[in-house]
Amino acid sequence: MSLELRSLPIGDKLMEKVRGMDINKDRLRLDGLIPPVMQTDPRDGISVEDAHKLLRLSQLEMLKSKLRQIQKSSIPYSEFVQICMEGCSNSDQALEFVKILDQFGTVIVLGECVFLRPEEGLL
Known part of the structure; x- marks a missing residue:
C-alpha cells in the first residue's frame, strides 16, 4: 500500500473528518428558489417568419381549391401559370407554387399540359 493511501483516514477517522467539514456552508440552496413565471404578452403573437409561412400556406390552399373547381381534367400550362x-x-411566388404543386403531386405537369386530377390517372 502506498504512503498516500495509508495517510487517508478510514473507518471512524473518516467519519470524524467528514463531520468536521462543514459541507453545508458552501452548498447552494436551490430548493427554496422558484423559477420565474414566464410572462407572455398576447400582443406578441407569432413571429414575422411564421406569419409569412401561414400566408403562403393559405395562398397555396386557396389555389388548390380554385384548381379543384375547374371541371376539365387538364388545362394548358400557360393557363395553369395564369391561375x-x-x-x-x-410572379416569382406564382412560379414557385407551380413547382410545388407539381412536385407534391397535386397536379402533373407534362410539357404544355397540366393534369388537374392525377388521382384519376392519365389514361
Whole structure:
C-alpha cells in the first residue's frame, strides 16, 4: 500500500473528518428558489417568419381549391401559370407554387399540359 493511501483516514477517522467539514456552508440552496413565471404578452403573437409561412400556406390552399373547381381534367400550362399568378403576390411566388404543386403531386405537369386530377390517372 502506498504512503498516500495509508495517510487517508478510514473507518471512524473518516467519519470524524467528514463531520468536521462543514459541507453545508458552501452548498447552494436551490430548493427554496422558484423559477420565474414566464410572462407572455398576447400582443406578441407569432413571429414575422411564421406569419409569412401561414400566408403562403393559405395562398397555396386557396389555389388548390380554385384548381379543384375547374371541371376539365387538364388545362394548358400557360393557363395553369395564369391561375397561379391570380392568387399570388408576385410572379416569382406564382412560379414557385407551380413547382410545388407539381412536385407534391397535386397536379402533373407534362410539357404544355397540366393534369388537374392525377388521382384519376392519365389514361
